Amino acid sequence: MAENKLKLGIPKGSLQENTLKIFKSAGFDIDVPERGYFLKIDDPEIECFLLRPQEIPRYIEKGKLDLGISGDDWILESKAEIIEVCDLKYAKQEIKKVKWVLAVPENSKIKSVKDLEGKTISTEAVNLVKNYLKKSKVKARVEFSWGTTEVKPPRFADAICDITETGVSLRAHNLKVIDTILVSSTKLITNKQAWQDKWKKEKIKDLALLLQGAVGGEEMVNIMMHIPGTKLNRILKFLPKSPTIKKLIGENWYDIEISCKERETRELIPKLKRIGAQGIVEWPVMKIVP
Amino acid sequence: MKKGKKIKIGIPTRFLLAPTLVIFKAAGYNLEADAADEKAFQARIDDPEIEGFLGRAAEIVRRVGNGTLDAGISSEDRVLENREKVIEICDLDYTRAGIWGKGKIALVVPKTSGIKTLKDLNGKTIITRFPRITKEFLKKYKVSANIEISDVPNESQIGKLVDAGAEFTLTGSALVAYNLKPLAVIMETSAILIANEKSLKDKWKREKIENLAILFKGARLAQEYSGLMLHASDEMMEEVLKVLPALKKPTVTQLRGENWFDVLTVANKKEIRNIIPKLKKIGCTDIVEFPLNKVVI
Numbered sequence: 001m002a003e004n005k006l007k008l009g010i011p012k013g014s015l016q017e018n019t020l021k022i023f024k025s026a027g028f029d030i031d032v033p034e035r036g037y038f039l040k041i042d043d044p045e046i047e048c049f050l051l052r053p054q055e056i057p058r059y060i061e062k063g064k065l066d067l068g069i070s071g072d073d074w075i076l077e078s079k080a081e082i083i084e085v086c087d088l089k090y091a092k093q094e095i096k097k098v099k100w101v102l103a104v105p106e107n108s109k110i111k112s113v114k115d116l117e118g119k120t121i122s123t124e125a126v127n128l129v130k131n132y133l134k135k136s137k138v139k140a141r142v143e144f145s146w147g148t149t150e151v152k153p154p155r156f157a158d159a160i161c162d163i164t165e166t167g168v169s170l171r172a173h174n175l176k177v178i179d180t181i182l183v184s185s186t187k188l189i190t191n192k193q194a195w196q197d198k199w200k201k202e203k204i205k206d207l208a209l210l211l212q213g214a215v216g217g218e219e220m221v222n223i224m225m226h227i228p229g230t231k232l233n234r235i236l237k238f239l240p241k242s243p244t245i246k247k248l249i250g251e252n253w254y255d256i257e258i259s260c261k262e263r264e265t266r267e268l269i270p271k272l273k274r275i276g277a278q279g280i281v282e283w284p285v286m287k288i289v290p
Numbered sequence: 291m292k293k294g295k296k297i298k299i300g301i302p303t304r305f306l307l308a309p310t311l312v313i314f315k316a317a318g319y320n321l322e323a324d325a326a327d328e329k330a331f332q333a334r335i336d337d338p339e340i341e342g343f344l345g346r347a348a349e350i351v352r353r354v355g356n357g358t359l360d361a362g363i364s365s366e367d368r369v370l371e372n373r374e375k376v377i378e379i380c381d382l383d384y385t386r387a388g389i390w391g392k393g394k395i396a397l398v399v400p401k402t403s404g405i406k407t408l409k410d411l412n413g414k415t416i417i418t419r420f421p422r423i424t425k426e427f428l429k430k431y432k433v434s435a436n437i438e439i440s441d442v443p444n445e446s447q448i449g450k451l452v453d454a455g456a457e458f459t460l461t462g463s464a465l466v467a468y469n470l471k472p473l474a475v476i477m478e479t480s481a482i483l484i485a486n487e488k489s490l491k492d493k494w495k496r497e498k499i500e501n502l503a504i505l506f507k508g509a510r511l512a513q514e515y516s517g518l519m520l521h522a523s524d525e526m527m528e529e530v531l532k533v534l535p536a537l538k539k540p541t542v543t544q545l546r547g548e549n550w551f552d553v554l555t556v557a558n559k560k561e562i563r564n565i566i567p568k569l570k571k572i573g574c575t576d577i578v579e580f581p582l583n584k585v586v587i
Binding site for chain 2: 166221224226246248249253255262263265266267269270272273278279280281282283284
């Protein structure tokens with residue numbers, strides 16, 4: 001089986017840190033050499049490359065890579081024909097969504113997409129913007145931007161379309177958002193050839209299972225607590241389903257263990273403490289495979 | 291929950307920010323606050339019922355005092371310095387990143403100084419960021435000295451421009467670096483969760499703040515604790531239970547069809563260093579230590 005290798009593209013840049021983290025929880029250690037693009041992964045069946053997420057969909061389409069991670073934005077932008085294996089949406093990213101927004105200077109007369117008729121829009125995602133304009137039935141000039149797009153208006157462009165997470169950079173450049181054109185999420189993608197190869201398909205499916213387990217585990221925790229027998233029924237009523245219950249030897253106390261979403265602990269733990277649970281301990285989960 | 295109800299809480303910038311972020315995360319909240327961007331002012335928290343604002347610890351005391359914030363994390367020394375009426379909800383027991391526990395505010399003098407006792411400070415000049423606390427302390431000992439107010443650490447000036455200082459110290463390394471020695475400890479200090487008196491009269495706000503306190507304290511305690519799991523045979527059990535700490539009763543489960551037991555407990559990480567070799571000697575197998583998010587006793 002030594003012949004069989006899966007070529008995997010890992011996105012360089014903003015998706016890199018989370019991607020490596022998910023792989024680590026999934027059980028794969030990836031070593032990123034400084035200034036290197038050939039990554040070391042502790043699985044002899046995988047060959048790993050660090051590439052810009054903009055390029056990964058294209059290389060997958062062409063069969064240079066079998067599998068990769070990229071965002072919806074770059075998959076759409078590259079118009080690459082790929083197969084989406086699964087979503088790797090990071091639950092904890094919730095407040096930091098990758099949004100592509102249309103922005104104009106604060107004092108601009110442009111109030112909505114309709115006002116863009118005949119204007120110039122600067123962006124790194126030309127196709128995304130063209131599609132959006134087409135849908136809105138607006139004709140405007142879309143110019144490719146090599147970066148630092150937010151400094152271009154008003155001199156070099158009337159409007160921009162750029163990624164924003166917090167809006168700080170837009171505010172700093174006196175820009176206001178007039179529309180969101182895409183909320184992007186992270187995807188595991190492959191191509192037809194790989195999907196038809198029995199060995200590769202199986203390997204990819206196994207990987208997807210572990211990666212999704214890691215993403216799911218990221219938002220789950222285990223809780224263990226001691227509960228007096230007199231309060232057992234009351235507490236069981238509001239616990240998530242199927243707790244593990246053990247009676248403590250020789251006492252009217254029970255040990256209860258549950259898995260639940262980390263978010264739910266905010267409400268659950270204070271409630272448990274008020275009712276009389278003792279020794280409440282919460283610990284993180286690595287993977288959840290339903 | 292009533293729709294649209296919110297509490298406003300203050301998140302401290304500077305030294306207190308890094309450990310505060312750790313505690314929020316372990317408590318189950320995603321808090322985004324860029325330490326380098328104090329101007330950003332608003333901290334983002336993934337809870338629609340909480341609005342977070344960044345500010346200096348002293349500012350947070352004032353704003354919680356006058357009710358513009360419902361609650362906040364500040365430090366004991368800032369509460370005493372500012373004299374605002376705030377209610378202490380709980381002690382979070384940290385002051386700096388990396389080392390959990392309380393710091394001290396101490397009167398310090400150069401190692402070679404002629405000042406040997408508090409009395410020797412009479413008529414001398416003391417520089418400090420904690421003028422009120424220092425004055426009150428000296429008054430108690432009937433010492434009268436000139437207090438010079440500063441708002442930065444002053445180790446480098448003591449012994450050169452001024453006779454003494456009242457400084458914050460955690461590890462004592464700054465004192466060593468500047469050849470200073472502590473003369474007396476004025477107080478111990480750490481981060482605390484404080485709330486506005488009126489906000490606590492609102493039932494919804496009170497519960498929200500108290501719930502936060504439970505989660506923060508649980509998160510804080512978990513920084514020093516780990517979970518411990520092991521297998522022990524029937525004959526070992528008595529000895530094993532003697533070795534394990536009593537913070538929380540261990541959970542013991544019999545392994546199916548065997549004379550062996552699965553034991554699960556939590557213990558202080560520093561204790562665990564000593565416990566694991568002991569358990570090994572007793573004959574325990576499959577000893578696993580794992581990290582915790584929260585410990586609520």
